[in-house]
Amino acid sequence: MSKFLENLGSIDRRYIFLIIAIVVFLPLIFPLGLPVEPTNLTIDSFNAIDKIPKDEKVLISFDYGPSTKPEIHPMAIAILRHLFTNGNRVIIICLWPDGLFMARQALQQVAVEEFDLTYGVDYVNLGYRPGNEAVIKGITRSFPANFAVDSRAIEIKEIPLMNGVQSLKDIGFIFSLSAGYPGSVEWVQYASNPLKIKTSTGVTSIQVNEILPYVTSGLLQGIIAGMPGAAEYEQLLVNNDIHPVIGKAGKSMDAQSIAHLVIVLFIVIGNISYFAKRKKEKKY
């Protein structure tokens, strides 16, 4: 037995590579749907969005770029699916220049291909405006002053969804997809807190600690925290049969979870064989 344990200690590293390759590759094709245990932060965010009345308009702000896409984009897809299933109408703005491309991709996938909605009636993309928090402060007073035209250079007046929306006061719910500055902190400080608008946010995992105080003080309804949060939200969509299958974050989290577990197993095996060898040396 101890012979077997010792050889275990000096496995050829290529078997480790093979196992890692399999463990990461398989869940991408056949998602195992490992039991993702949604945590409270994600549940609060899910319930807040689920309870938005049908006629309320929802503002989503795309404040991230390609480098943080793996963590944040799955959240954008998930909440768009959730809102469109509930029949809510969505107004999108971007405080990051790259956010515009992220918004276009998400709308193309969900609004056009999955739900086949009509632009200008069910959803509108007002595009990117420079100025960071100055833009938020601007739309608390007036939308037309800051977004005269949408991302397709169409006058706001001609967009049916936008008439009746003079300023942020006419918006029922705000969701900020945020990878840093400007992001959810600025949305809470300049919009949701002064105007008392229900708000939730999706952030990269590094920012969670910075945003947590806003949840405990009731200014934010839950947080979707990094890729794990996105996977939990996708799981909630499946549990409430809003969407049949888990999304990209869920599949990636499957691969991450198993890979991490396998690496820890390697460490444990390595130590067991290390002790077997040391016990044998002590004998001689």
Place this chain on the structure above:
Amino acid sequence: MFLKRYIPLAIVFVVGVTMLASWFIPHSPFDAFEIHATQWFDIIASFAMILGALNLLKIQSSKLIHRKRDWQYSLAAILGFFLTLTFGFILKGGHFLVLKDVGNNPTAVVNELSQELQIDNKIANNIYAIPETGDGIKIKKQYYTQNKAIEFKNRLETAGAVVEVKEVIWGGHLQQNNTYFAWIFKNVFTPLSATMFALLAFFVASASYRAFKVRNLEATILLVAGIIIMIGRVPLGVFITNWIPRTSFFSFLRLEILQEWIYQYPNAAGARAIMIGIGLGIVGTSLRVILGIEKSFLGEK
């Protein structure tokens, strides 16, 4: 002797002191020192690249000429080098069309256009309203070869439009898509660097398998901290210690909370000590270099 030894040391001292002073003197010309100094460095580095390229070609071609082991691959390196250089300086691609006038049948022009590229209502109504005098609107489709662009031009002209073929200007061709240089970036350069980066996933596993051993107390601390963080950051970790209620006093023992605490306090403390050490090391080395105490890199004699 004077030229080889003392002038270089004088240059190091003068440049070092003025650069250091520029941090404390906002008055011009010191405020612009940092920008110009780094751009001077970039220019020197770019000139030096010629030496690097010549050295690379010399070694690869000597392997090729003397048929040393693996000479065939040196051929691949040299070909790759000169191919990229031609795309950088000689062969550009990136041809595109500028629509000057729509002529009397705009709908024919628009549906001709829509076969070639995706048209949405914004571009459509721009086409209808082309100003006579302006230099027309650029059609957002670029072609590698000129005759491909001319083919599309002829089809548009039969539909009555006035079209001009243009090329991306030199220097701008690095970022534009459908230039040969951009093709090399997208299909050769990006996959190679992304895959090399991805190798780390395998090496992280093999390194932790080999190194995380309970050899002594220090190695054990390394191992325990690593495992707690690894497991605590995946849903599995939350799953394992979910039985500890969040509200109880022991909630900090929940893996996802414990890993956050370890990362924010003991890890931050250790990292801070290392940072201060590195900071002093760099300040010390820089002072020794400026004051000429450390001068071996300039050659003793």
Place this chain on the structure above:
Amino acid sequence: MSFGSIFGAWVTVFLTLAILSYLYKDNPFYKVAEHIYVGVSAAYWGTIAFWNQVWPNLFGRLWPHVNDPSTLSKFNQFWYKIYNGLHWFSHNVFPENGIPGNQQQNLWYIIAFFFGLFMLARLIPKISWLGRWSLAYVVGMAAGLRIYGFMSSNVIAQIHGSILPLWGESLGTIINNLVLIVGTITGLFYFFFSVEHKGIFGKISRVGIYFLMISFGASFGFAVMGRISLLIGRFNKLIEYSHKQYSYATLILLVVMVATLLILNLKKTEEVT
């Protein structure tokens, strides 16, 4: 799906699998990919360095574009004659009447030009010592530039961050602050060089090492998730290119390459036995 992108997909898949084959062992596919990568990237960064640095910042500042050369000052008339020589040399690189882009003329950059030429002087053994002047500039600039940055962000900011109250806060915060302060100070003790780590001094620096080890273990564990997602990204790309529209690039290339490696392996064992 245009030919350019299908061919591009096949090249991408081949190079991705060639690099991954290195994990098995050194083999012709990896050698080809490695050499192509070295050759292409050397010329790639060389081109970028020229068009993004030398062209706009050096030539652009020495000979900025002038719409009407006749309005130039006397000196500049002569100065732009040199430029016409360069223009004759290559129209692509040196277009008519100066380099486009709105740089102002800044003749101080002639010094940078000479430092660059001194670097090239390394090619001629007799005057290769001139290269030392450029090296001296670079080293002097590096030393002077980095002192301030590292002193303020690495040293002073960290001292500022370590000054935390141990009184008048909640118990939890006090414990956390204590951990931060003790960890930083004992960690610094480890980096003491001129004192022998024995006795009380040895014990303190031992505690310091434990904090360093927690820091290394934690940041290693923290990085694992990031590294795994890189591999997820590559596998997603391979899956995407295995579809019909890319004529099954991944599947075909995978089979071909694995087969070749096996054959090579068999051939090698035959030679050996």
Place this chain on the structure above:
Amino acid sequence: MKNRGIWLKIFLLFILIFNFAIGGEININVEVDKSDAEGQLVNMLITGIDNTTNFKVFKKLGDESQWIELKSINKLSSKIYIKNDILTSLKVVTYDDNEKIIEEAISELFITKAQWFNTSRLAKFIFLLVTSFLILFYIEKAKKKKEIYLRPIAGLKAFEEAVGRATEMGKSVLFVPGIMDLDQVETISGIIILGYVSKMTARYETDLNVPVARSIVMEAGKEIVRESYMSEGRPDQFNSDMVHYLTDDQFAYAAGVNGIMLREKPAAVFMQGKFYAESLILAETGNSIGAIQIAGTGSQAQLPFFITACDYTLIGEEFFAASAYLSQDPKLLGSIKGQDMVKAAIMIIIVVGVVFESFGAEFFKKLLG
């Protein structure tokens, strides 16, 4: 400097109350903020209105004609950045709800001048002076008193052993001076360490292979290796292609060095310099060919990977102290002792700071900015 600020505030407060009391018409005061480091900051105060009325602030540069609106100003008293050496004036205009102008006020002309010393960086300036003084003081002291004790560093002791092992096995020594250019202090330190290692390979007549990722580093590397072989009396052993350029690209360089390791199978691998994510690729490949690996870097993020994958690692400051250890040059040893004294001073500052902070005296922490 400090107390003038207080007088200013009292004076402005007086104007505010006075205006408010009699409801006089609108007024805009501008005062260049002398304490600002770059000398570009002005303090603006609008009196005569409260912040419910909407107002806009405009700026006019000396010779230009039209006013430019300063969009981000929405408080009555705020700091504004004004370009240096240009005569400027500010205007405030108030509007009623349907955007009609009520009244206007223009400030007197002013000009901002860059200062000769950035006062906000005083603490850092003093710290730099103290550090330099301590280091120079101990260098002078070291010149007189010959031997200086420095605690042993395992990684540095292993240098000689690693080169020796490579010589016995008839294999080569691979030296990687990091992937960054000579504009990084870690690369300079890496090149200096290359100088000492090449002295050893000259002495033991071992093959030395130094692939580099930057051309300037190649030139500096050739220079220092040639000097080492000269000073060891082995000019015949030196061949300038020992130091050769691969590519500027981070991962292409890693791929190339992997290729060298797999085919040449060096017995000793030195990785001394600035590294990024490719550090683990090099270290794991080096381990797979069974070489002794000694890493040294100031790149904090890569230390965990070197610690786990290499036999020895010079951690941060140890890497920068390597040249003093390897040369035993009294001046360099003295400077390391000086750095230790700075560390001692830092510890005292932290402890004193914690005591003050615990008793609520925050001035000490503010001193450090």
